[in-house]
Amino acid sequence: MGLLRVLLLRLATTAVTLAGVAVIVFFVIRVVPGNPIAMMLPPGATDADIAQLTALYGLDKPIWQQFVIWLSGVLQGDFGTSITTRQPVLGLVLGRLPATLELSIMALVMAVVMGGLAALWGTKRRGTRVEGAIDVANGMALSVPDFLWGLVLILLFGVLVPVFHISGRVTPSLDLPFTTNFYLFESLLRLRFDLWADIVSHMFMPALALAIPLAAIIGQLLKQSLKETMHLDYVTLARTKGYGETHVILREALRNAVLPTLTLVGVQFTFLIGGTVIIERLFSYEGLGNMAIDAVINRDLPLIQGIVILFAVIFTGVNLVVDLLYAALNPRLRHA
Amino acid sequence: MSFLSVRNLSARVKGGPALLRRVSLDVAAGEVRGLVGESGAGKSMIGKAVLGILPNAVQVTGGEIWLDGVDLLALPVAERRRRIGAMAALIPQDPLTALNPSRRIGGQITDRLVDILGWARARAEARALELLAEVQIADPARVMRAYPHELSGGMRQRILIASAFAAEPKLIVADEPTTALDVTVQKQILKLIAGMQAKHGTALLFVTHDLGVVSKVCQRLSVLYGGMVVEDAAVRDFFAAPRHAYSAALLAATPKYTDPMASLTPVPEAVIAAVQAEVAAYDGGAHG
Numbered sequence: 001m002g003l004l005r006v007l008l009l010r011l012a013t014t015a016v017t018l019a020g021v022a023v024i025v026f027f028v029i030r031v032v033p034g035n036p037i038a039m040m041l042p043p044g045a046t047d048a049d050i051a052q053l054t055a056l057y058g059l060d061k062p063i064w065q066q067f068v069i070w071l072s073g074v075l076q077g078d079f080g081t082s083i084t085t086r087q088p089v090l091g092l093v094l095g096r097l098p099a100t101l102e103l104s105i106m107a108l109v110m111a112v113v114m115g116g117l118a119a120l121w122g123t124k125r126r127g128t129r130v131e132g133a134i135d136v137a138n139g140m141a142l143s144v145p146d147f148l149w150g151l152v153l154i155l156l157f158g159v160l161v162p163v164f165h166i167s168g169r170v171t172p173s174l175d176l177p178f179t180t181n182f183y184l185f186e187s188l189l190r191l192r193f194d195l196w197a198d199i200v201s202h203m204f205m206p207a208l209a210l211a212i213p214l215a216a217i218i219g220q221l222l223k224q225s226l227k228e229t230m231h232l233d234y235v236t237l238a239r240t241k242g243y244g245e246t247h248v249i250l251r252e253a254l255r256n257a258v259l260p261t262l263t264l265v266g267v268q269f270t271f272l273i274g275g276t277v278i279i280e281r282l283f284s285y286e287g288l289g290n291m292a293i294d295a296v297i298n299r300d301l302p303l304i305q306g307i308v309i310l311f312a313v314i315f316t317g318v319n320l321v322v323d324l325l326y327a328a329l330n331p332r333l334r335h336a
Numbered sequence: 337m338s339f340l341s342v343r344n345l346s347a348r349v350k351g352g353p354a355l356l357r358r359v360s361l362d363v364a365a366g367e368v369r370g371l372v373g374e375s376g377a378g379k380s381m382i383g384k385a386v387l388g389i390l391p392n393a394v395q396v397t398g399g400e401i402w403l404d405g406v407d408l409l410a411l412p413v414a415e416r417r418r419r420i421g422a423m424a425a426l427i428p429q430d431p432l433t434a435l436n437p438s439r440r441i442g443g444q445i446t447d448r449l450v451d452i453l454g455w456a457r458a459r460a461e462a463r464a465l466e467l468l469a470e471v472q473i474a475d476p477a478r479v480m481r482a483y484p485h486e487l488s489g490g491m492r493q494r495i496l497i498a499s500a501f502a503a504e505p506k507l508i509v510a511d512e513p514t515t516a517l518d519v520t521v522q523k524q525i526l527k528l529i530a531g532m533q534a535k536h537g538t539a540l541l542f543v544t545h546d547l548g549v550v551s552k553v554c555q556r557l558s559v560l561y562g563g564m565v566v567e568d569a570a571v572r573d574f575f576a577a578p579r580h581a582y583s584a585a586l587l588a589a590t591p592k593y594t595d596p597m598a599s600l601t602p603v604p605e606a607v608i609a610a611v612q613a614e615v616a617a618y619d620g621g622a623h624g
Contacts, residue, residue, distance in 0.1 A: 127392065232433060233428055233429075233430060233433040233434040234433065234434050234436040236428075237426060237428055237434050237496075238436075238447075239387075239388070239417070240387045240389055240420060240421065240424070240425065240426045241421045241425075241447065241448040241451075241452060242417050242418045242420060242448060242452040243417070243451070243452070244414060244417060247451075251439075255438045256436070256437060329438070330438070331437070331438060331485070332437065332483070332485045
């Protein structure tokens, strides 16, 4: 079973990766200037107050001792307490995770659909003006970063033609019956299409801003790969069987052309998740990224650590899924 | 009229040199015609033109390709494609690249039967099993489920032959079908193609650079040079007495298995110059 072997191998390397991330994040944020205690106390606090609070959060101990305390907590599922909100980090972070996951996956779906259609259409009309127009559009989409696309979208669809919500995750006055934080998913399950439409309307622009550059990458790479595949002998043989262009592209070329694209999409998707930090801020979207920026501003060390570890888990998870997909799509790898 | 009749076919690289210069040839039903010439003589181009798979950069500039009484070049693209798919088939040159690596063998044999000819899937699968047995593949049921990378080159070429014969086409174009194979396998595959052709009564256009193969398999042959047919003859007459000086020189250049130690005879430069002059005279004339 090739798939199982890939899975076990990746789980082992994932553990090592996460350990490395834990060490780096813990020490790096303690090198950066800024004192969480100073941020919490009002002006005029006495030295005794500062010392007391520092001791309360264990910040008076040597760094290596703090690390051991924190790591042993993490291994037992305790990520510590947020300094600003005084709530357990794990609960805070997991509460925000669904919002960011839904946003990222929505953006990924948009990027795959837009980029995929551009690649297929461009391949079918290769050598014509249509392909030229697609190349130009791809180039434009790639040369502008996601947060600028966010601003452009806010101007277009939030100000000039206000069709989408520009801020938040859901209209605050709505009564939410949800038991999980996967609003988009749960509203569908509960058949509450009114809520679903409201959530999509909030999510549409940030997701699109994240999706545009990734769609351009997918469109360019997949088209290139498809065009190369279209020259191969088995595609020519399929033509002699009486098949038309669309059929040949979809059944003969696409699956083989997707493989090189898939690896890159995996890597780019992790960049997209990184992009959520700024995009969520821009659209006041209540996700992990927005929380991360607040945590950094407040020097909330335990919260920063928790968020970074969670991001690392997501990244390695995405890479794992890509590897499994690759093995599933490529029969030569599956039996190897 | 012959089943396949190519009349005065001319083609060129778009904005570039001519590849085919008023090529005419006929293949009667059930007949085997060899198409020989050096690399670049245009023999593969003719096969590709007949099957409608010329590269995008190549443009047909004139002529007709009659398949079963219909001029393919006068048909709309979609109709031409379906007609070719239903009546003709290709045995490709390189079995290692001619099968889709991500699709199982079975589907690659039955797809034309189901999608283009409208057969029921069960019937198409039964037909595929039957043909795999006919091309001497052991355990056809297992091979149907296999992926190409699990099979040897010789086996893949047998599968491609089975696939070409699956729809009982009236015409098969074999484009140097043994060139990419191991020498020991070449002979078996050649014998297999000849046997299948005889059994099914299929017309065969056999593209090759090997006159030895032509003498074993073909009834007629066309010799090409520079995209022109320089000789069109029955195989028996050709080997007895080739009419064109270039054909004679080509025949003389073929290594003899009976006397392998004899030194190889290249085509004399005077003969090359003469045939090149013919091509140049053609290009300078009204057809340019």
